[in-house]
Amino acid sequence: MSDPRPKTLSVAASGRPQLKLAGALELSPSPETLKPTIRERYGHFIGGQFVDGDGSQDFDTLNPATGKALARIATAGQAEVDAAVAAARRAYETVWSRLSGAERGKYLYRIARRLSERSREFAVLETLNNGKPIRETRDADIPLAAQHFFYYAGWADKLAYATHGRPAKALGVAGQVIPWNFPLLMAAWKIAPALAAGNTVVLKPAETTPLTAMLLAEIFQEIGLPEGVVNFVNGPGSTGALLVNHPGIDKVAFTGSTNVGRAILRATAGSGKKLTMELGGKGAHIVYADAALDQAVEGVVNGIFFNQGQVCCAGSRLLVEESVSEDFLERLKRRIQTLRVGDPLDKNTDMGAINSAAQLARIQRLVDTGVGEGAELWQGCATELPDTGYFFKPTLLTGVQQTDTVVREEIFGPVLSVLTFRTPTEAVQKANDTEYGLSAGVWSEKTSKLYETAHQLNTGVVWANGFNLFDPTSPFGGVRHSGFGREGGLHGLWAYLGDAQ
Amino acid sequence: MSRLRVEKTLKLYVGGAFVRGESGRTIPVKSHRGEPMHVSRASRKDLRETVEKMRAAQPGWWKRTAYNRGQILYRLAEMLEDREASLPTSPDDVSAAVDRAVHHAGWTDKITALLSTLNPVATTYVNYSMVVPTGIVVAVPHPEDGLLGMVEATCAALVMGNAVALLVPPERAELAVAYAEALATSDVPAGIVNVLTGDLEDLVGGANTHDDVDCLYAASGALGPSLLTKVESEAAHMMRRVVQVPRAAEPASPLTLGRLSEVRTVWMSA
Numbered sequence: 001m002s003d004p005r006p007k008t009l010s011v012a013a014s015g016r017p018q019l020k021l022a023g024a025l026e027l028s029p030s031p032e033t034l035k036p037t038i039r040e041r042y043g044h045f046i047g048g049q050f051v052d053g054d055g056s057q058d059f060d061t062l063n064p065a066t067g068k069a070l071a072r073i074a075t076a077g078q079a080e081v082d083a084a085v086a087a088a089r090r091a092y093e094t095v096w097s098r099l100s101g102a103e104r105g106k107y108l109y110r111i112a113r114r115l116s117e118r119s120r121e122f123a124v125l126e127t128l129n130n131g132k133p134i135r136e137t138r139d140a141d142i143p144l145a146a147q148h149f150f151y152y153a154g155w156a157d158k159l160a161y162a163t164h165g166r167p168a169k170a171l172g173v174a175g176q177v178i179p180w181n182f183p184l185l186m187a188a189w190k191i192a193p194a195l196a197a198g199n200t201v202v203l204k205p206a207e208t209t210p211l212t213a214m215l216l217a218e219i220f221q222e223i224g225l226p227e228g229v230v231n232f233v234n235g236p237g238s239t240g241a242l243l244v245n246h247p248g249i250d251k252v253a254f255t256g257s258t259n260v261g262r263a264i265l266r267a268t269a270g271s272g273k274k275l276t277m278e279l280g281g282k283g284a285h286i287v288y289a290d291a292a293l294d295q296a297v298e299g300v301v302n303g304i305f306f307n308q309g310q311v312c313c314a315g316s317r318l319l320v321e322e323s324v325s326e327d328f329l330e331r332l333k334r335r336i337q338t339l340r341v342g343d344p345l346d347k348n349t350d351m352g353a354i355n356s357a358a359q360l361a362r363i364q365r366l367v368d369t370g371v372g373e374g375a376e377l378w379q380g381c382a383t384e385l386p387d388t389g390y391f392f393k394p395t396l397l398t399g400v401q402q403t404d405t406v407v408r409e410e411i412f413g414p415v416l417s418v419l420t421f422r423t424p425t426e427a428v429q430k431a432n433d434t435e436y437g438l439s440a441g442v443w444s445e446k447t448s449k450l451y452e453t454a455h456q457l458n459t460g461v462v463w464a465n466g467f468n469l470f471d472p473t474s475p476f477g478g479v480r481h482s483g484f485g486r487e488g489g490l491h492g493l494w495a496y497l498g499d500a501q
Numbered sequence: 502m503s504r505l506r507v508e509k510t511l512k513l514y515v516g517g518a519f520v521r522g523e524s525g526r527t528i529p530v531k532s533h534r535g536e537p538m539h540v541s542r543a544s545r546k547d548l549r550e551t552v553e554k555m556r557a558a559q560p561g562w563w564k565r566t567a568y569n570r571g572q573i574l575y576r577l578a579e580m581l582e583d584r585e586a587s588l589p590t591s592p593d594d595v596s597a598a599v600d601r602a603v604h605h606a607g608w609t610d611k612i613t614a615l616l617s618t619l620n621p622v623a624t625t626y627v628n629y630s631m632v633v634p635t636g637i638v639v640a641v642p643h644p645e646d647g648l649l650g651m652v653e654a655t656c657a658a659l660v661m662g663n664a665v666a667l668l669v670p671p672e673r674a675e676l677a678v679a680y681a682e683a684l685a686t687s688d689v690p691a692g693i694v695n696v697l698t699g700d701l702e703d704l705v706g707g708a709n710t711h712d713d714v715d716c717l718y719a720a721s722g723a724l725g726p727s728l729l730t731k732v733e734s735e736a737a738h739m740m741r742r743v744v745q746v747p748r749a750a751e752p753a754s755p756l757t758l759g760r761l762s763e764v765r766t767v768w769m770s771a
Contacts, residue, residue, distance in 0.1 A: 147623075164615050164755040258740070265737035270730030277740065447770075454767050464626075465770035471622035475630045479763045481740050490618050491630060491764050494756060 027340075030347040032134045036125040041072040042210060044080050044234055045217035047087035048227030053080050059236075061210055064131035064353040065344050065389040073210050076233035078242055081202070084231040085248040088173045088200040091228030096200050097170060105156030108195055110223040112149035118219070119143065122212055126184055127344045129211040131353030131390065132307050134345050144470055145188035148488075151472035152192035155493050159197060162493055169498035170198030171274055172250035177240040177264075179256045180206035180355050181310045181412075187213050189487045190253050191230055192472075197496035199251065200229050204243050207236040208356050244268060251496065254278065255312070257410075258436075258481050276485030276495045278312065278477055280410040281438030284431035285315035285467065286421075286453060289324040291443035295465065297331045300416070303441060303467035305339060305351055305394050309414035310359070312482075313439035315467050317407060319427050322420040329398070329418065333380060336394045341381045351381070353389045354413060360390040363413030370397050370406035370417070402433055410436070424453060432458045437479035441467040460486070511540050511674050513547060513698060514681035516554035517691020522547055528671040528699065533589040540674040543697040545707035548666070551695045552713050555637050555664035558692030563634050563662035567610035574606035574656055577687040581652070581680075588679050590647050598652040604752050605656030612660055616759045620766070627769040632762040634662035635742055636715035639708040641701065643720040644673045646749040650720060651680050653749040655694050658718065661761040665718075666695040668705060674698040702728060709735035716742040716761065720749060 043053040057075035062068065076084070096104065115122065122145075123137040132141070159168035174194045178186035183206060194201050205213035213232050220230055233239055237260070244252045244264050254264055255278035268275065285303050287296045303315025320328050344352030354360040371377050379393040395415040400407050407417045421427040431440055440457040442464050444450050450464040460478040463469060470476065475491035477483060485495045512519040523546050527539035562570070578599045581588070585595045613632055620628040638658040642650030651667055658665035669677040681696045697704055705724065708714050709732055717732055724732060729745075736743050744760045746753060 166754050166756065261740070262737040265740075266734045269733035269737075270726060279740070450770055454769065455765075460764065461766045461768075463768045466626065466768055469622075469624065469626065469768055471620065471624070471628065473620040474622050474628050474768070475618070475620070475764050475766050477764065479765075483740060484742055484763075486630075486764050486766075489620050489630060489766075494759075 027348045029343070031343065032124050032127070032345045032347065034120055034124050036121045036128070036215075038071050038125070038211065041074070042214050042234060043074040044076055044084065045214070045232040046080065046084045047231065048221065048225070050217065051080070059207070061129060061208060062356070063128050064355050065386070067357070067389055070129060070211065073234050075235040076204075076239045076242070080233055081239065081242040081246060084202045084233050085173060085175075085246050087228035087231050088202050089248055091226055092173055092200040095226040096229050097198055101157035101159060101198075104195060104198065105153045107223065107225055108149050108153030108156060108192060111219060111225070112146045112153060114219045114223055115142065115146040115149065119146065122184060122215060124345070125215055126212050127352070129209050130180065130183060131344050131355050133349040133352040134347055135349065136307060141182055141185045144472070145185045148185070148188040148472040149192045152196035152493070155193075156196040159493075159497065162490060163497060168197070171496060171498055172199060173248060174199045174201050174251040174253060174496065175243045175246060175249035176201060176203040176253045177244060177256065178203065178206060180209040181307060181312070183209040184212040184216065186255055187216060193487070193492045194251075194253070194496050195229065197493055199496055202231045202233060202243060202249065204233050204235065204240045210234050241267070247271075249273065252276070253485075253495070258483075261483060274495075276487070277483030278485070278487060279481065279483035280436060281312045281314065281478060281482050282317060282408065282410055282434045282436045283313050283315045283439040283441065283459070284317045284319055284434070284457075285441040286427045286431055286443065287318065287320040287324075287328060288442070288444040288446075288449060289321040290445050290449070292445055293324065293328055293331060296443040297328070297335050299441060299443060299465070299467045300332060301335055301339070304416045305414050306468050308351055308354055308392070310355060310412050311468060313461060313468065314412075315439070315441050316411060316416060317431075318416055318418045319421050319430055320418065321427070322422050325420045333378065333396070336396070337380045337382060339381045339394055340383050341391060341393065342383050342386055351394065351414060354392050355390070357390055359412065360392060363392055363411055363415060366406055366409065366411045366413075367395060367397070367415055370400065370404060373404050373406070375400045375404065375406060375417070402430060408434065424449065428453060428456045435481040438482035439463070508536070508538070509678070511538055511678045511698065513541050513543050514678070514684065514696040515547065515551045516558075516695065517685065519681070519685075522699070523550075530671045530674065532675055538675060540671045540698050542699040543704060547697060548704060548707040548711065551666050551697060552637055552711055554692040555666060555695065556713060558690055559634065559636060559664040562659070562664060562690055562693045567613070570659065571606045571609035573688045574602055574609065574659060577683065577689065578602035578606060580683040580687045581648075584679070584683055588648060589675050594647040594649055598648040601649060601652050601749075601752060602656055605660050608660045608758065612755060612758055615755045616762070622768070625771045627771050628766065629769070630764050630766040632661065632759060633765050635761055635763055636663060637713060638663045638665045638716045638718050638761060639668060639714050640665050640718040641668045641705065641720065641723040643723045643748050644670055646720060647673070648676060648680060650749040651677060653752065654718060654720070657746070657753045657758055658761055659689070659693065661758055663716070663761060664693045666697055668701060668708070669696060669698045670701045671698060705732060712739055714739075714741060716744060718744045718746065718761065721745060721747050
């Protein structure tokens with residue numbers, strides 16, 4: 001039996017992160033060794049070809065774990081966006097809309113298979129560019145992306161059964177803008193249903209995380225996806241604005257912040273474009289006294305520290321029943337103190353780097369605001385933070401109220417606000433007292449309580465005894481300020497069919 | 502010997518009651534008999550009061566059994582059929598509207614079976630996506646769709662469990678008020694269907710800036726292009742759903758009905 005008393009491992013001399021917690025095993029570093037090929041510069045992927053594009057506004061894409069540049073990235077202006085939309089339109093009219101559903105599906109199956117075959121390469125590249133731990137890219141991001149293509153591949157020849165008696169028509173060209181928190185997975189969520197339904201795509205990867213999309217483009221070439229069916233334009237928000245406002249697209253699918261979503265809605269008003277908006281959230285996590293507390297601790301940790309909390313559906317508000325709150329917080333802190341924060345490429349790492357200096361600054365600013373408004377700050381993990389890169393310790397804010405900034409605003413970082421409640425009614429009221437409505441979680445061992453609470457939570461997704469679970473068959477999306485439209489499942493297919501949206 | 506007709510004051514239908522507009526303003530129109538009438542011009546305050554009553558009533562409507570909601574919509578058809586002679590529109594319009602109400606009455610206990618899914622996720626959870634009401638719907642039927650347009654908008658919203666306020670321009674106010682009289686006797690709970698007459702642009706503008714309106718439903722062509730652009734642009738603030746539907750000749754398809762609801766996915770512990 002291991003000694004449960006606190007101990008300090010004196011390994012600092014080796015330069016390795018220091019474990020500070022009782023019972024936490026000292027682990028040797030276990031870095032991923034594969035080195036994916038990264039080109040010096042990436043332009044865009046238009047009409048089946050990599051094109052250089054205008055080089056006057058190139059920018060660096062970084063490894064957030066070191067702050068060092070990985071590659072130069074081009075900024076698409078009007079000319080590149082025009083070319084990409086034209087390529088997508090041409091592909092739609094001359095190739096993709098003329099293929100049978102079965103043939104379209106076979107291309108998607110090929111993409112899924114190739115993604116799985118090259119999954120390790122994708123996982124490492126994603127971790128390098130995003131900062132999330134290799135454990136997550138390897139076990140979640142990449143397999144889920146492949147699974148998503150495989151799922152929608154099977155819909156391509158069954159559209160007529162999906163629309164309840166109305167003709168299943170594609171919309172045309174979809175313009176898609178995705179965030180940096182799940183770069184490849186978000187690309188898969190956007191591209192797979194669009195293609196299955198018969199649309200073609202112009203997608204803008206996030207400014208800070210374009211690399212796995214560029215590798216995905218290589219796969220499209222490898223598997224012989226017809227030219228122009230999927231096009232990528234790189235660049236910052238201004239490129240995204242050019243894309244969603246382009247008169248040549250029929251559908252806009254956006255995942256990102258509510259404010260940018262609003263700007264897109266205003267800009268596209270009156271254009272007749274169909275829209276899917278996957279926006280911010282402030283997910284509540286209700287833990288009843290009769291929950292399996294240790295399981296709930298795991299769920300809460302997974303809900304807020306998965307992907308460094310940079311998840312739109314993160315469980316960033318903990319609502320714990322007052323009678324067990326002290327006990328629960330103690331268990332939670334003990335668990336958090338075992339989290340290894342550090343090198344994302346190390347297979348033992350639980351929490352990697354925040355994606356950018358700007359995001360790190362935002363998290364710090366919001367935490368400071370919280371403390372300024374009276375919150376009590378607690379931070380913990382099993383390691384010292386690395387000297388370089390953008391890291392933030394797992395953070396709890398206690399003594400907060402419903403009206404506090406940190407309880408109302410999406411932080412998009414590893415920061416959990418802790419509140420308590422006395423009755424189920426109060427729990428539900430507090431959980432629903434937000435402008436957002438993306439996700440919520442509830443923990444109890446009483447099935448009737450789970451059902452009753454789950455069905456009263458005003459969100460698009462509810463996890464009962466779980467959190468941050470995703471599956472291609474399961475529609476995901478929000479209500480109220482968290483957006484509209486669904487991704488995943490049958491409902492995600494409807495978002496790309498004419499009569500359905 | 503001639504007899505003097507008793508004229509009807511055209512009021513708003515709000516929260517189950519016929520009320521005069523709070524502003525006291527009216528718009529002169531001609532009745533279908535060619536007589537002068539004065540339509541109540543609903544103000545933004547009238548809209549606010551209506552939304553308040555809708556918000557209070559909507560959960561009760563949704564909590565009723567689907568079977569009961571179907572029976573109430575069927576009773577609406579009965580009430581309309583009975584009033585064919587008194588409704589100021591063509592007999593064909595009344596017949597079509599009655600048949601439409603019957604059509605939608607049959608959806609209440611079936612539509613969720615078409616729009617919900619049981620999702621075979623790769624873990625041990627029971628994963629289901631169900632439809633829940635969007636909530637407060639402000640609807641603009643096409644004026645030329647007459648009674649059929651009003652019934653279509655009403656039923657589409659009610660089938661999905663919402664409360665609805667119909668916005669009706671002055672030229673259709675007489676018909677709308679007669680329709681409201683049928684609604685008032687049809688067992689539709691107070692506040693679930695409301696009829697506001699007045700200046701359409703003004704009323705839509707009020708709905709645009711009301712933070713508690715969840716959805717704006719408009720039949721194709723019911724709003725001019727510039728007003729529609731304004732509706733979509735001002736919806737951004739609240740992420741209000743803007744649901745454009747075809748004219749009322751065909752009933753809403755299941756997927757169109759689905760746009761008047763929200764999908765909630767539950768991962769239930771197994």
